[in-house]
Amino acid sequence: MGTSAPGAVVLIRLYVGAIFLSEGVLKFLRPDQLGTGRFDKAGIPAPGFLAPLDGLLEIVCGVLILAGLLTRLAAAAMIVNMLGALLITKLPILWGNAPLFDGKSGWRDFAHESRTDLAQLCGSLFLLLVGAGACSLDARLARAGSAVPSETAVPQG
Template sequence: MSDNRTWRARLIATSAPAAVIWIRVYVGVVFLTEGILKFTRPDTLGAGRFDKAGIPAPGFFAPVDGVFEIVCGALILAGLVTRLAVVPMIVDMVGALLITKLPIVWGDAPLFARESGFGDFLHEARLDFAQLCGSVFLLLVGAGSWSVDARLTATARSAASH
């Protein structure tokens, strides 16, 4: 590649196969849906859940998290700036695991009062782990050939060769 390759070009570059679309659809739909649910079910999945988990300023952080999940989920689905879109979602999943799921291990999880121990932690954290792994995968390989990122990369290459 030439020395003129910008950070933006590296951000959207992808040589991953078209099959990556399956990971993008799964990860994107789950984030998009969860973000919407933070607004449509605020008592159980939005500010109420954040409050019960002990997250400070739940009325602020739940909607902010919801907006990030909606925007990033839509970007991941489209395959547009995918690597950038998954970074806040990785932070989101690490936070969810540490704040709401890890306390299950020692039986001190307000959201999961009846669960305790490592087995219950693994059970309750399975979606968070799947989302985290899918997001890290997309960070590493990019959006794949069936994405807006791939089209933008091809357009940039074509313009650079002329």
């Protein structure tokens, strides 16, 4: 599916893709704080498998979003990722039993701690809906595909 979104969508792609890429890399560089250790503390099963998998997914999808390649697919994967992060790590703040955020509870603490996740979710939803924009590999591939003559075209002349 192509995109008719303006080239300015590149700004959304830059912030969404860069954050996913950097967070994915940090899961490997700081496993105790942001990778396996964080997943274990949050009560996520099989943290030794799921944290690196999540990091790899964030890296791959971040790069795809930055490049504007398979943008809607990458955005869909990151929507699932962000919904999981919000449900597992941030939603428990509302009732005060969030293992990652001792002593924090209620709406204000939830809004504060989930601000980046919510921004990433909204940015990913936006990219899913509008596509990568005119300044993207998706758009370039769509233009190249439409420039190829159809096999069923009747020659003029």
